[in-house]
Amino acid sequence: MQRIRRQAGLEIEPGSRTEPGAGVTPRSGEPAGQGRGRLSRGVSTDRRGERLDRLRALVARVGTLRLTDAAQALSVSSMTLRRDLATGDAVLELLGGHVMARQGKGSPYSLAGEEDVHVAAKAAAGRQAAALVEDGDAIFVDCGTTMPHLLAALPTELELTVVCYALNVATLASRRPHTRLFMLGGLFHPSSATFLSEEAMEGLKRLGIAKAFISAGGLHPERGASCANFNEVPVKQAVMAQAMRSFLLIDSSKLGQVKPAFFAPADAFKRVITEQG
Amino acid sequence: MQRIRRQAGLEIEPGSRTEPGAGVTPRSGEPAGQGRGRLSRGVSTDRRGERLDRLRALVARVGTLRLTDAAQALSVSSMTLRRDLATGDAVLELLGGHVMARQGKGSPYSLAGEEDVHVAAKAAAGRQAAALVEDGDAIFVDCGTTMPHLLAALPTELELTVVCYALNVATLASRRPHTRLFMLGGLFHPSSATFLSEEAMEGLKRLGIAKAFISAGGLHPERGASCANFNEVPVKQAVMAQAMRSFLLIDSSKLGQVKPAFFAPADAFKRVITEQG
DNA sequence: TAACAACTGTTGCGATATTAACAACACGCC
DNA sequence: GGCGTGTTGTTAATATCGCAACAGTTGTTA
Numbered sequence: 001m002q003r004i005r006r007q008a009g010l011e012i013e014p015g016s017r018t019e020p021g022a023g024v025t026p027r028s029g030e031p032a033g034q035g036r037g038r039l040s041r042g043v044s045t046d047r048r049g050e051r052l053d054r055l056r057a058l059v060a061r062v063g064t065l066r067l068t069d070a071a072q073a074l075s076v077s078s079m080t081l082r083r084d085l086a087t088g089d090a091v092l093e094l095l096g097g098h099v100m101a102r103q104g105k106g107s108p109y110s111l112a113g114e115e116d117v118h119v120a121a122k123a124a125a126g127r128q129a130a131a132l133v134e135d136g137d138a139i140f141v142d143c144g145t146t147m148p149h150l151l152a153a154l155p156t157e158l159e160l161t162v163v164c165y166a167l168n169v170a171t172l173a174s175r176r177p178h179t180r181l182f183m184l185g186g187l188f189h190p191s192s193a194t195f196l197s198e199e200a201m202e203g204l205k206r207l208g209i210a211k212a213f214i215s216a217g218g219l220h221p222e223r224g225a226s227c228a229n230f231n232e233v234p235v236k237q238a239v240m241a242q243a244m245r246s247f248l249l250i251d252s253s254k255l256g257q258v259k260p261a262f263f264a265p266a267d268a269f270k271r272v273i274t275e276q277g
Numbered sequence: 278m279q280r281i282r283r284q285a286g287l288e289i290e291p292g293s294r295t296e297p298g299a300g301v302t303p304r305s306g307e308p309a310g311q312g313r314g315r316l317s318r319g320v321s322t323d324r325r326g327e328r329l330d331r332l333r334a335l336v337a338r339v340g341t342l343r344l345t346d347a348a349q350a351l352s353v354s355s356m357t358l359r360r361d362l363a364t365g366d367a368v369l370e371l372l373g374g375h376v377m378a379r380q381g382k383g384s385p386y387s388l389a390g391e392e393d394v395h396v397a398a399k400a401a402a403g404r405q406a407a408a409l410v411e412d413g414d415a416i417f418v419d420c421g422t423t424m425p426h427l428l429a430a431l432p433t434e435l436e437l438t439v440v441c442y443a444l445n446v447a448t449l450a451s452r453r454p455h456t457r458l459f460m461l462g463g464l465f466h467p468s469s470a471t472f473l474s475e476e477a478m479e480g481l482k483r484l485g486i487a488k489a490f491i492s493a494g495g496l497h498p499e500r501g502a503s504c505a506n507f508n509e510v511p512v513k514q515a516v517m518a519q520a521m522r523s524f525l526l527i528d529s530s531k532l533g534q535v536k537p538a539f540f541a542p543a544d545a546f547k548r549v550i551t552e553q554g
Numbered sequence: 555t556a557a558c559a560a561c562t563g564t565t566g567c568g569a570t571a572t573t574a575a576c577a578a579c580a581c582g583c584c
Numbered sequence: 585g586g587c588g589t590g591t592t593g594t595t596a597a598t599a600t601c602g603c604a605a606c607a608g609t610t611g612t613t614a
Contacts, residue, residue, distance in 0.1 A: 053426065060425050091429050095377075096372060096373020100372075123331055145338060170465075174465055181465035183472050184462045185460045185462025186462065188450075193451070197462075197480060199462075199480035200480075203462065
């Protein structure tokens with residue numbers, strides 16, 4: 001309890017454990033004038049939109065706060081905010097009594113044993129890969145769902161330079177201390193959450209990369225490594241040509257698989273990292 | 278209740294509302310062998326770290342899940358996971374019964390009226406700016422804390438091209454449907470969450486921008502617009518030179534202020550947008 | 555002005571989360 | 585083998601959340 005209360009960073013006077021204006025005259029905290037329109041039409045002064053705006057702003061600043069605290073901050077009852085958020089805001093979400101930026105991509109997931117093994121495998125593979133990274137390294141981190149495990153497994157103390165072109169990777173890497181982050185920009189591709197452009201390919205040539213961690217959708221002993229999106233191919237190839245050493249980071253379920261876009265033969269990698277080794 | 282349950286995307290057979298192995302033989306779900314070390318030292322097989330790894334992986338995939346579901350997925354009791362998370366994981370956080378990636382930057386915030394007014398002002402200014410955007414526009418969105426309000430205020434139906442170089446803007450824009458997102462890459466600057474590079478400046482020249490929304494830390498009637506970070510200056514200037522129309526988007530508290538880095542005279546903007554107009 | 559609709563606040567109840575305390579088990583050590 | 589330590593599961597007590605129904609207020613409409 002204390003942990004969460006502390007997180008909010010504000011104190012409520014010990015006496016009043018109830019809602020802001022409990023029992024007293026309702027809506028005394030605001031000027032309470034200037035007309036009110038209906039919500040169904042987007043015209044006139046829209047109180048709900050205004051509240052959500054202020055709430056969005058609050059959340060943008062503090063990351064997360066309790067619904068009751070938010071209600072107090074906006075001088076409305078928690079029930080009102082609850083109703084506002086229930087209308088389905090594009091940005092905000094109410095989860096377990098806390099207001100936060102929507103984060104689940106809504107991707108449905110099944111907890112069938114199979115998938116769970118995959119996840120554990122990816123995490124293990126990420127740990128294995130992280131063990132190869134040394135202090136001071138400049139590493140390239142590819143796109144995909146396995147790479148976040150690599151970043152999570154990297155000790156925070158390491159002083160690194162991370163080169164990436166995927167949004168999820170950049171977000172994680174940007175939060176690391178002692179980390180220089182270089183991102184390749186360009187047009188956003190939602191399927192892989194990557195940014196691709198001609199200029200980025202040019203810029204890549206100026207970067208010294210000690211170790212490149214490449215992802216793949218499949219690795220076939222004869223056909224080599226392949227991925228689902230054709231547009232990733234030039235980047236992967238350019239990085240591999242540029243980097244001192246390239247590692248293929250996949251979980252073992254990818255072995256023997258084949259995806260539409262081939263980008264490298266199997267022997268192009270210094271090593272193939274899976275959860276086993 | 279249903280809303281949250283649905284979010285998790287899995288069903289538990291109606292009969293058992295309790296913990297996984299409730300009442301039955303304890304720890305029957307796992308092989309339960311292979312030795313167990315102590316946690317204080319990081320050596321030997323570390324069950325807690327392993328669980329957290331798998332949990333991190335799960336969270337990375339689904340964004341958020343209920344603690345009870347996570348416990349079931351990892352075949353441990355929710356109490357164990359609760360204890361694991363209480364040790365203070367760097368990535369994960371337990372909030373209101375849901376496990377998620379840590380998001381609060383831990384920035385302390387005060388709820389003094391002043392700040393709250395600022396937030397409301399920024400939200401209002403964002404709405405005003407959003408009203409200028411038309412379907413099919415290519416817009417540039419600068420960095421700063423005001424810009425998210427602009428994005429939040431843009432109707433989802435609009436078909437847009439968004440050009441940006443700030444991580445927070447990119448994250449929001451990437452979630453919009455019907456939106457082409459182009460990001461300028463480069464080296465990450467934590468103070469403003471922006472990416473800057475020579476190549477990006479080159480790439481900028483090839484982009485057609487109808488409307489540019491520029492932020493500033495201050496606007497002085499004689500000295501012009503200024504910001505806190507010098508490295509933003511070239512980008513702002515290049516964008517303004519490139520764009521058909523440039524708008525300065527600030528809240529009124531910035532009026533009359535002066536920051537270290539000047540980047541444009543006041544009359545360089547087609548219009549200055551504040552919460553009033 | 556009266557009637558109506560929309561919005562907000564309050565209350566109460568059921569469901570859920572949180573914590574502490576206790577019991578059961580596995581491992582390492584002597 | 586016996587013992588102690590550390591880890592995990594269970595239970596119960598408490599606090600909090602989520603929802604629904606109701607009541608009061610405000611602004612709009614006839």
